[in-house]
Amino acid sequence: MLEVRDLTVRYGGTLAVDRVSLTLPDGPAGLGLIGESGSGKSTVGRAVLRLVRAQSGTVRYNGADVLGMRRLGAYRKAVQVVFQDTEGALSPRMRVGSALTEVLRVHRLVPRGAEAARVVELLADVGLDAEHARRFPHELSGGQRQRVGIARALAVQPRVLVLDEPTSALDVTVQARVLELFERLRERHALSYLLISHDLAVVERLCERTAVLHRGRVVEEGPTRQVLHAPQHASTRTLRAAVPRLPGV
Template sequence: MNAAPLLAVEGLTKYFGRAPHLVRAVEDVSFDITPGEVLGLVGESGSGKSTIGRLVLRLIDSTAGAIRFEGQDVTKFPERHLKLLRRNAQMIFQDPYASLNPRLRVREIVGEALDAHRLASGTRRVQRIGELLETVGLQAAHMSRFPHEFSGGQRQRIGIARALAVEPKLIVADEPVSALDVSVQAQVINLLQDLRQRFGLAMLFISHDLDVVELMCDRIAVLYLGRVMEIGSSEDVSKRPRHPYTRALLAASPKADPDAPKIRRMLTGDIPSPMAPPSGCVFRTRCPAATEECSRNVPKLRSAGGGHRFACHYDLAYDEEPAAA
């Protein structure tokens, strides 16, 4: 029996601005995350990944669609009720330098959530902050320091400790290692994996790096210009990709699996502007096999079996190469 979703996103849409300068950042995105599961959102810059992360936590409001956390549609929550969502869902930000207030000591940064939700005070508050720092690989004595006294990797650990302070059920990790040195990235990824197992955390893990997502996630959703191109298990998406965009991302990976299926034509050009997305399939302007059908109709997600779905008009086996139009 499948577990009920902790998070269920249905038809999520977000537009910024007004016509004729309307930016279509996210368009009709749907996915779910069960308790303890990690779903990866992957795609190029401008694909809408970070916007989705902020929508999920109601840091920004959606244009349309539903975001259900434990069955409750949080898009309908009034501002005064969002405290309940923030207790159960927290974010780890991309930039460990910008996400910490440089004027506050670590005990104040980590302790803010404890104070806001009245989870600990006095001696117990200090003890709890020390425990959180040790949980993420720092020392309790570090709580008296300021952020500038730490390295980038250590600052990200402070951000993780802050997110863990309220004992959330869901973590939205927005490119949590992209601003770190390569040597430090693996340490933070290992820490997140350990915390996931230790606390049974569910995660929405956002990254542009398919290798990191494959390592970290149970399932992967591939985004392009605000739409889901492919979604399925990490194994299916990385080893049996059905969408040409997923194949191109895999082929461009610096750690590409030599045994994985290859796309003969690499991507050219840049992702189109969300102010003027292509008609039909938004990927068609860069797809090596686009046809007239692709310019006329938006492809719907179709099943490849086992929960693996992809949005393409043509159903090619993963070891087939699409023919040129």
């Protein structure tokens, strides 16, 4: 459903993404994007989201030319993002319930008066209680804030989630539970994940296929098990060596 072809992004003189091609099928599905820091992973995600401008290449969503789109409204609903930085992503002065209500209003997703009930539903979907609607972000744990970020993304009923290091800011036990949530949501809402991570265990859990970026280029792509357990490229082997315990090894 999402097709990236020969995507190239420069920041001034820096060639951050160099002719990258990727295919993300209809959900439930997951494509992992791994690579060392600075390899261009986030830039690919931002270009797909139209948050940075691509120099060349194409992004197609169900056949439509994303980079040439004048009106992004429908695309912005279909393709949502969850960032690592849960603190920066939520307004500190806004209660969780208000933040979610705002999304529902902006996109006119439910009739006026039905918003509060929908907020409770969204919170339940990510494993939070109705009571959390009254809290401010600083009154939540990191894992709870990440769940609110996910609920906000889900509010518009997206088809694709770009997940940029979605568990990297969380400690290990919390990470495991957020991963479970991502697994569950993927099936329940038939979501496609473009999962950016340097954590190979996370990719292994949520993605059937994985691409490896090295200096802006895809150097390897294939079934996740194959890429992680029988890596062909030296940079994949380096990434693997950096992981103390990869499940299944």
